[in-house]
Amino acid sequence: MTGFAALLRLFLARDKWMILAWTAGITLLYWSQAISIEGVYQSQHEFDAAAALMEKNAAFIAMAGPPRALNTVGGQVTWQASAFGAVCAGLMSMFLIGRHTRAEEESGRDELLRSTALGRWAPQTAALVTALIANAVVALGVGGSLLGYGLPAQGSLASALQVGLTGAVFAGTALVAAQLTQSTRGMYGIAGAILAVAYVLRAIGDVGNGVLSWLSPIGWGQAMHAYSGDDFGPALLLAAAAVLAVVASYLLFERRDVGSGLFAARPGPARASAGLLRPWGLAWRLHRGSVLGWTIGLFLFGLAYGSIGDSAADLIGGSEVTKEILEVAGAALVDGFFANALLMLSLLACGFAISSALRPRSEEEAGRVEGLLATALPRGHWFAAHGVVTVIGVFVIAVGSALGMAAGYAGATGDWDRLGPFLAGSLSLCAGTLVWVGFARLLYALNARWAPWAWLGLGFSTVVMLFARPLRFPDWLSDLSPYTHLALVPAEEFAWRPVLVLLALVALLWWSAQAAFARRDVH
């Protein structure tokens, strides 16, 4: 373990902002649930009535977890936040582990470090401890904020252990995944799939007889019943699972060579397919995986929203805050719910869109552009090819999420007649997403270092969606988000004018980006 302390310091120094950001996000997730319930219900009687309605909603149970003590603030917090909190802690652990183990091995930096006086187990132990520290910090944030809000101490401790220990289990499974494949993407695929299976197992279990929930670490965390019994037994189960996964990863590590995975790298085609050699072939090949992943992900998300079906109105019940966010003047509450669900899916898809629009930047940084532009490929074509694939990806994902919602709705009601409106709504919101794509591309084209600022656009639009009405933003501020101008189908009538105006803006941004990129140095 020589060098462990030095590595740990290095990792924590590299990760401190990342850990703080995750902590802030996950803490906010729990704490905001407590805040948002306050003052919504006039009396305990009203709260009881709403809780009784929610308890019967299978779709929400599948998404969130077992409904317990929903007529208390603590019960609501646990219900609404614990599943997503566990998933977030799992994702954080996965990325922290991946970035210090497999990604370092793939880049060759690990080799350089290992050539120094460094114990064999030091790098992965330092990565593991980094992830454990991060989960501890998250647990402190969650438990501390809930306690600070005034919720019972024992339940707050249970919440802290729920999120922290579930995160630790996924740090262990990520460490196992890191031993298996040679590529970092492959490792994230395996670790992400474990996380997804854990989420789905508990969803099926929670809706059914609960057996499958006991196969999922997320289920164990929720079985601690924070604020509704506070059972600390499952915490031991989580700790044992984390230890088991970590031990397994060390055993696997001993059976493999540094730099390779237990799964041998498979050979690929010796010749390029005709598809790769087509003008957009390379760009499509590079974006294909993420377009597919996001489409499937948002299809499933849409499925969950759609399956709430016509019971959305019951669910929202007396919640004034939610009503205020969802309400669209003169529309039925169900339509308002779906319109906002589409908007939320669009904002998620905008996450894909911006990362995809910034792909040229990572290509340039990795030094893969030089060789391409030294061929007869004009630089404008290269840049445009990536852009075209991003735009196609945005539309494909929009269709996927609309289809998911329509299918979910049809599953709940047997009725496919919402497919058309969902498609119209989802596709028209693409105009807003494309504005941020254009913005991201322009920033990159002007100066690659400015490109990450593009994320501010998505952040701003999200803030506008969530807070513009409750916080009474002035119109000019809300109007800066392109989505504000688009009709919220199905709550509002579809309108061509804003779509066309935004698309004209997109064209202008596109043209400016192409012109700027033609003028600058490429490194």
Place this chain on the structure above:
Amino acid sequence: MDDVIAISGLVKKFGSLRALDGLDLQVAQGEVHGFLGPNGAGKSTAIRVLLGLLRADAGSVRLLGGDPWKDAAELHRRLAYVPGDVNLWPNLTGGEVIDLLGRLRGGLDEQRRKELMERFELDPTKKGRSYSKGNRQKVALVAALSSHVDLLILDEPTSGLDPIKEATFQAAVDEFRSHGHSVLLSSHILAEVERLCDRVTIIRNGVAVESGSLADLRHLTRTSISVELAQSPTGLDRLDGVHDLVVEGQRAVFEVDTDRLDAAVGALHGFGIRSLTSQPPTLEELFLRHYGDDVAADRSAS
């Protein structure tokens, strides 16, 4: 015939740093031109300007008779480039990358692709992430050498190759030149430069400090002479261009500026030459002279 590359007074600034500070470089049709200089001298910057990736701040740059910035894509049909640090897409195989680059340059010679793949012993089914540095370079070299082009621009193309593959590379460059094509070769491997290059340009701090054929450049440096004479020599230290003279009885060892060699040997005649060995300057000495005072200082200190 026109020069395939004609750079004069090229300036490229990065902020306040003048990476290229009035560079001149001429590469004639049909020649292999060595492009040499210490790390950070500006070789790669000059090559990126030639490729139209960087825009020149001042000076004139002509590539294959065109403007490398404005006519980039058109000109690139006629050249192939191998970077010193080849970065491949982690999820594309070497074979796919070769086909892709070939297609983007306007087509590959299939026969040549196959032959080079065998000569370089390259496995085309491995993914980019699992290639070693040398193998990544081989991917770029096979793609470049099997394209139908008139000019190769090679930026330290063999730094990761084993000696046998390096010989394969040299043979391939010879073949390429035998068709009347030209090569700009940036390299630190002096034996390779000596073996391949017709002319060289040495740059330092963004300016060309020397340019010419190797024979020309040798004339600018000193030849080592070791001589045994019939009688003890006198007055050698007064000869123009003689340095580091050591006389021990009838033996003398010294260095002489190559253009003063004749006069020095003439003077030795007067003492009766019994045996004489002369050693032309090695390429290494040639470079050390230009590569910097630091190196020279290191040498004299050790």
